[in-house]
Amino acid sequence: MAKKQISKEFNLQAMRKLFLEYIERGKVKSDIILPPDTVKIDNLNRKETLHRLYKLVDDVLEKIYKSGRPSIELPSRSGTNIIWDEENDLLLLGTQIVEKQFHTLTSVADITRLMRVLEVVNELLNEDIHATKREVFYTDVNLFLEQKNSDKSIEDVASMLYTTRNSTHVVAAPKGTCVGRLRIRDKSDIIDLEGLGSGGWTISPMLDNIDIIESDAEFILVIEKDAAMMRLAEARFWRKYPCILLTAQGVGNVAVRMFLKRLSKELTLPVFALVDADPYGMYIYSVYLRGSKRLSYESPFLATPNIKLLGLLTRDLDKYKIPQEVRIPMTAQDIKRSKELLQEGYVLKNKEWADDIRLSLKLKIKAEIQSLSAHGFQFLTDEYLPEKLTTGDWIG
């Protein structure tokens, strides 16, 4: 038994070494290099964002003085300006510009909202505080009328400043937990994520205040479900298998995805996903992998293109002798969604992934991570994950 453990730990280090070699040889992407016909978006600190904001206002004022006709330019987020970057498999924003002018009635409401959000962002940055989209809406309900209008203006402001929404200090509400071999700084607090017991660190959405100090982890594991996270936290999984664990209760929000991206990039660590073997689990994995369509212009800061699908795979079910009775029959909706997945380019170009989805369709079954507990509660931490990780049994 002791021998087996040593060999597993050794293999983990080998995996890490291989990962770094692959990055050097360009076989694994450490980060995204944008194609030339796309807009470059920067993740800015507070002062840089303020600087861009002032410059923008100056430009608008100058235009008014010169032409007498105020207007604002921003990158178009319409369908024709969304570009599929095949190399990186990301949806990105093209270089088309739209000009918003003050001289029609509808544009007046639109531009007044934009100016209001600029004002709010200016306040947030100057006072160095953060707000959620809902709070921004509540600053002037008469003007915004519906939250979708303020949300649109917030995205307009971020894109006209050529920066991420987080850089404007408009953030998502906290959701998600991180634990493991990691030390971070949040303003004056140094937080050791190995010493939080069986709980964890609630990931702050104010990522501009967070510095990643150090880590001796060999990999990052992203977990769909809190219950699986609890199992790993209880086992202090990171002590035996040096890692960082992260969960977001389903689909990761912007803060969690951005935090994961930073961890993976700044620490140059391989990332693995543990999701349910069903279409929703596959969707969650794909959002970490390539971002969501709505926030395509932020993709480079939200997507983790090196993330691997560790499990639960449909092919694992037989391999790990998961009993028939804990496999769940697919619903008509599951079958429809799985078939749709098999039409997506990003799935088809990954043969192993497509094969596993095809297998699920052939068997017409799905399975939850928790189905592993049919072999005992510690099967996940003591058998399944170690074996998958040390034998390189993942997809991606």
Next chain:
Amino acid sequence: MAKKQISKEFNLQAMRKLFLEYIERGKVKSDIILPPDTVKIDNLNRKETLHRLYKLVDDVLEKIYKSGRPSIELPSRSGTNIIWDEENDLLLLGTQIVEKQFHTLTSVADITRLMRVLEVVNELLNEDIHATKREVFYTDVNLFLEQKNSDKSIEDVASMLYTTRNSTHVVAAPKGTCVGRLRIRDKSDIIDLEGLGSGGWTISPMLDNIDIIESDAEFILVIEKDAAMMRLAEARFWRKYPCILLTAQGVGNVAVRMFLKRLSKELTLPVFALVDADPYGMYIYSVYLRGSKRLSYESPFLATPNIKLLGLLTRDLDKYKIPQEVRIPMTAQDIKRSKELLQEGYVLKNKEWADDIRLSLKLKIKAEIQSLSAHGFQFLTDEYLPEKLTTGDWIG
């Protein structure tokens, strides 16, 4: 401005002193004293639970030897055995006992499930690990068939051992965050909840491993929404107003409610709730106050009877000049649910609370905590909460 702050801090201490005096004079309940005709449930540690488990098995075996007819006795959880404790306003379990015998076909399935859960609980306690209800279901899907069957057996086992579900190591998945002036121990980790930046500690459901070490907080604030929690965490609210902050993203699950109860009891601190001014917010407050109906036999460990409704009150809307446009018209469903609340004994006996709900019905409006940001993002932390706390403007 400085003078105002000093006076506010002074008042906070006065509030705390008053709270302790009230407890002494019996005006505020520090904890629940059960009426004599109810079942006494204990929160046990691992060894005590194991001890009860062994004794139970011995008793069953003895009965088989003596009568040849195996049976198990447990407190009845049927409607006729649920007792409303008017004094504490809690639903409790009476002293009726049911005897499950092995000799009918349906009881065989039932008792086999019960034995399986006893086996699982024995394993969990012996190995000192925890599992969720879902995981317990997956240990034997053939036997349980549906999760509601294993859930029922889990509750049967807890009640036949006269202990809480948490004591059997079957726990809820993690949900909820805590920050502020508090130090706890989780096995060998000492966690300072003041030093977690703008994030927080994800509350572990394995509360039997948690010791509350120390706190210099003057009160506890329970918050319905993550976004409000974020605002308070960003302001490091606990530095100026010594407190512990807790959120559970809506209705608190068993782990959060039990943790709050322990904090309030072990530290003898007043507890305040900050929820939306709508029927759902009132429901969330009531669940912290008196527990939910389903888990009535655990109420003494889940309910915090001294919790005050700090806000958002309907009467606050005028007092704090919350603009008309951020007040939301009630739906027909809201009106129906508010009227239902006004028929509940626990609402009616609290005149101020009933009056505030009546006011909302008269105005036909509701409001979210975020509506306070109509006065600026820092209004909540710098004006509203300090004024409410220092002037004693709460209900309960």
